[in-house]
Amino acid sequence: MGPMKVGLPRMHKETGERRDFLPPFVAALCRDGATEVVLERDYGRSMDMEPAAYLELDPRVRFADHREVFDQDVVVVLRCPSEEAVAWMRPGALLVSMLHFPTRPSRIQMLDAAGVNALSLDSVRDDTGRRLVENLAAVGWNGVEAAFKEYAKIHPTFAHPSRRPLRVTCLGSGAVGGYAAHAATRYGDPQLRADMVAKNVPGVEVTVVDFDLTWHEDYMLTRLEQTDILIDATSRIDPSRPVIPNPWVAALPEEAVILDLSSDPYLPEADPPLVKGIEGVPHGDLDRWVFTPEDPAWDQQPDAVDTTHRRTALSCYAWPGIHPSTCMQVYGEQIEPFMTLVLSMPVAEWDERHGTHDVRAAARGELSRWRM
Amino acid sequence: MADVARRLSIGFPRMHKEVGERRDFLPPLLARLVARGAEIRVEKGIGSGMGYTDEDYLALGDHVRLVSQAEAFAQDIVVVLRCPDETELDLVRPGTALISMLHFPTRPERVARLRHQRVEAVAIDQIVDDDGHRLVEESHAVAWNGIEAAFDALAVTYPAMTQGDRPPVRVTIMGAGSIGRHAAEAATKYGNQERAAELLRAGVPGVEVVTIGRNLTSDARYLHERLCLTDVLVDTTERSDPSTPLIPNDWIELLPEHAVICDCVVDPYQLDTDPPTVRGIEGIPQGDLDSYVFAVDDPAWDTTVPSGIPHDHRRTVVSCYSWPGVHPEPCMELYGAQLTPLLETLIERGGVDALRLDGSFHERALARACLRHWHEPAGR
Numbered sequence: 001m002g003p004m005k006v007g008l009p010r011m012h013k014e015t016g017e018r019r020d021f022l023p024p025f026v027a028a029l030c031r032d033g034a035t036e037v038v039l040e041r042d043y044g045r046s047m048d049m050e051p052a053a054y055l056e057l058d059p060r061v062r063f064a065d066h067r068e069v070f071d072q073d074v075v076v077v078l079r080c081p082s083e084e085a086v087a088w089m090r091p092g093a094l095l096v097s098m099l100h101f102p103t104r105p106s107r108i109q110m111l112d113a114a115g116v117n118a119l120s121l122d123s124v125r126d127d128t129g130r131r132l133v134e135n136l137a138a139v140g141w142n143g144v145e146a147a148f149k150e151y152a153k154i155h156p157t158f159a160h161p162s163r164r165p166l167r168v169t170c171l172g173s174g175a176v177g178g179y180a181a182h183a184a185t186r187y188g189d190p191q192l193r194a195d196m197v198a199k200n201v202p203g204v205e206v207t208v209v210d211f212d213l214t215w216h217e218d219y220m221l222t223r224l225e226q227t228d229i230l231i232d233a234t235s236r237i238d239p240s241r242p243v244i245p246n247p248w249v250a251a252l253p254e255e256a257v258i259l260d261l262s263s264d265p266y267l268p269e270a271d272p273p274l275v276k277g278i279e280g281v282p283h284g285d286l287d288r289w290v291f292t293p294e295d296p297a298w299d300q301q302p303d304a305v306d307t308t309h310r311r312t313a314l315s316c317y318a319w320p321g322i323h324p325s326t327c328m329q330v331y332g333e334q335i336e337p338f339m340t341l342v343l344s345m346p347v348a349e350w351d352e353r354h355g356t357h358d359v360r361a362a363a364r365g366e367l368s369r370w371r372m
Numbered sequence: 373m374a375d376v377a378r379r380l381s382i383g384f385p386r387m388h389k390e391v392g393e394r395r396d397f398l399p400p401l402l403a404r405l406v407a408r409g410a411e412i413r414v415e416k417g418i419g420s421g422m423g424y425t426d427e428d429y430l431a432l433g434d435h436v437r438l439v440s441q442a443e444a445f446a447q448d449i450v451v452v453l454r455c456p457d458e459t460e461l462d463l464v465r466p467g468t469a470l471i472s473m474l475h476f477p478t479r480p481e482r483v484a485r486l487r488h489q490r491v492e493a494v495a496i497d498q499i500v501d502d503d504g505h506r507l508v509e510e511s512h513a514v515a516w517n518g519i520e521a522a523f524d525a526l527a528v529t530y531p532a533m534t535q536g537d538r539p540p541v542r543v544t545i546m547g548a549g550s551i552g553r554h555a556a557e558a559a560t561k562y563g564n565q566e567r568a569a570e571l572l573r574a575g576v577p578g579v580e581v582v583t584i585g586r587n588l589t590s591d592a593r594y595l596h597e598r599l600c601l602t603d604v605l606v607d608t609t610e611r612s613d614p615s616t617p618l619i620p621n622d623w624i625e626l627l628p629e630h631a632v633i634c635d636c637v638v639d640p641y642q643l644d645t646d647p648p649t650v651r652g653i654e655g656i657p658q659g660d661l662d663s664y665v666f667a668v669d670d671p672a673w674d675t676t677v678p679s680g681i682p683h684d685h686r687r688t689v690v691s692c693y694s695w696p697g698v699h700p701e702p703c704m705e706l707y708g709a710q711l712t713p714l715l716e717t718l719i720e721r722g723g724v725d726a727l728r729l730d731g732s733f734h735e736r737a738l739a740r741a742c743l744r745h746w747h748e749p750a751g752r
């Protein structure tokens with residue numbers, strides 16, 4: 001392998017996006033033989049990391065401006081960079097990012113136009129097809145933690161031993177639903193749960209229902225009447241139809257809380273138009289994820305979306321990002337083996353059939369092989 | 373690296389504990405290891421419980437040979453899922469790396485034996501990532517296979533299960549950890565995707581799953597009400613105090629007559645320990661791969677439950693010490709996939725001795741699981 005310089009740009013899509021890779025990840029890049037690790041100025045600052053935390057790792061670490069960071073042999077950034085930034089990359093350079101090839105054909109064209117190769121982290125999978133870079137636990141836990149915080153604000157008896165057990169209904173029993181159910185039995189916060197147990201406060205009953213019951217209107221209306229927190233963790237086959245049409249929201253108690261973990265967007269221009277699983281709920285991001293019934297965001301939904309019935313709702317496009325350090329520790333550990341590979345073996349030599357486990361997994365996410 | 377790798381031999385003995393134990397490592401895993409330069413020695417008959425022949429393994433090439441059980445244990449590295457018994461351990465040479473489910477923390481006698489024998493053991497159950505998450509585990513199969521058996525049993529005790537005019541089936545899962553999470557998903561699908569699709573097509577209402585954690589399993593009043601509403605009761609708990617049952621035997625009477633109890637935990641009765649360990653649901657039998665469904669009149673209620681443990685109140689129980697083994701081939705496909713990068717790393721490093729705690733991701737995960745790096749908790 002020739003000398004390899006690695007650029008780590010920051011993500012600027014939202015003010016609330018605070019995630020950057022942590023020093024142990026940068027140290028691993030140096031250990032793996034990067035000749036230089038170029039960080040964007042103020043890297044880690046949003047997570048209270050001082051520049052010294054990176055600079056003291058190794059003399060090969062330095063800071064540079066946004067544009068120069070993209071002018072390296074390898075660029076690693078969690079969310080896909082803008083088209084402008086990709087154009088700054090060197091032809092033949094490698095972009096390592098969450099690129100979602102199957103659903104973003106325009107992104108592939110953009111990479112082709114720039115002559116950039118790419119490793120899409122969401123397509124890195126083991127021999128059984130399991131994603132090796134993902135943080136679904138954080139989706140479940142962070143969302144549920146935020147939902148209970150809002151619920152506690154609305155309900156003064158939240159932490160009182162005399163209250164009945166809280167009732168959470170989770171739509172969807174897949175991976176995100178599983179983590180959400182687990183988190184909900186613990187209020188999304190193990191310390192809060194321990195405090196509640198110590199005070200003899202009754203716990204949380206989590207009811208999980210999947211598509212074999214969500215179609216059953218009578219059942220669902222009864223269930224919604226008995227729900228304190230409603231979680232959407234569905235992965236719908238037909239995203240043009242909501243699981244909970246807006247009129248059903250009226251069945252929830254007035255002071256119930258809705259939590260959107262699926263983060264499906266409204267796409268009115270699609271054919272057919274796509275809607276969220278719980279109709280009417282605003283689409284949040286890292287700048288804002290709590291929407292009370294009076295929030296103007298409810299009125300800004302596409303015209304065809306019914307928002308008549310409202311409850312306090314939480315929605316965030318990137319739930320893992322609300323606890324950035326924990327999130328980046330997980331991603332750093334998951335991505336590290338593949339950076340070892342990037343820095344030790346030319347991409348052209350990655351062998352999807354006969355290479356080692358890490359080579360095979362990475363090859364599945366590399367653009368030219370994915371295209372085949 | 374290649375020369376070192378070629379010298380390494382890896383033995384794959386079979387497991388002979390129960391007639392129903394049909395699991396063996398599958399050819400695709402061995403092919404990966406051969407490709408990395410290992411010499412493979414498999415016990416004759418490997419895979420036969422799943423319909424494989426010796427020829428299926430020999431077809432992997434000259435670096436795979438069929439050997440006796442004793443020879444399979446006499447290699448540089450020995451890989452076997454369940455810990456070998458005392459007689460089998462006698463076959464392991466000093467210096468051999470034994471890779472198996474060894475459960476160091478709860479098996480002090482085994483640890484002492486391995487140390488005395490100078491076996492360099494690697495506990496598969498202790499191979500974890502930097503955050504402590506297990507890299508080789510089958511909680512998915514524990515949950516799905518257990519729940520599938522529970523619904524098979526429910527179809528017998530509750531014939532209305534497949535009828536369109538019944539209410540949703542009500543499942544209560546105690547415990548929301550790794551097995552509990554998978555159990556919830558499995559229960560919404562009756563433990564079997566084909567059965568779920570069939571019942572959905574027939575317009576039969578589905579399954580309502582209620583998951584409760586420790587803060588409600590300790591609430592007797594709540595649990596009494598819950599049990600009355602439960603068609604399938606699933607235990608996936610990890611109790612902080614295993615000397616006290618969560619469900620005393622007389623509470624079982626609160627369950628409907630047709631209810632089924634699904635035991636995914638399979639804590640054993642250990643009445644000779646101080647304090648004694650009892651099962652989470654008191655009085656239920658413990659099964660294995662030979663027998664895991666127990667109707668209320670099954671003799672196992674009297675033969676597998678120790679005297680002194682109340683067991684008068686009964687419902688149909690499904691319980692198996694090794695739920696993943698119920699469907700051996702998918703189980704071994706997954707174990708093979710999970711072990712592949714670890715064994716590849718081990719071959720690449722030339723054996724256990726070279727593993728470093730600050731090495732690559734898989735290297736340090738392996739190193740942490742080595743007996744040499746494991747220390748008994750203080751006070752033991």
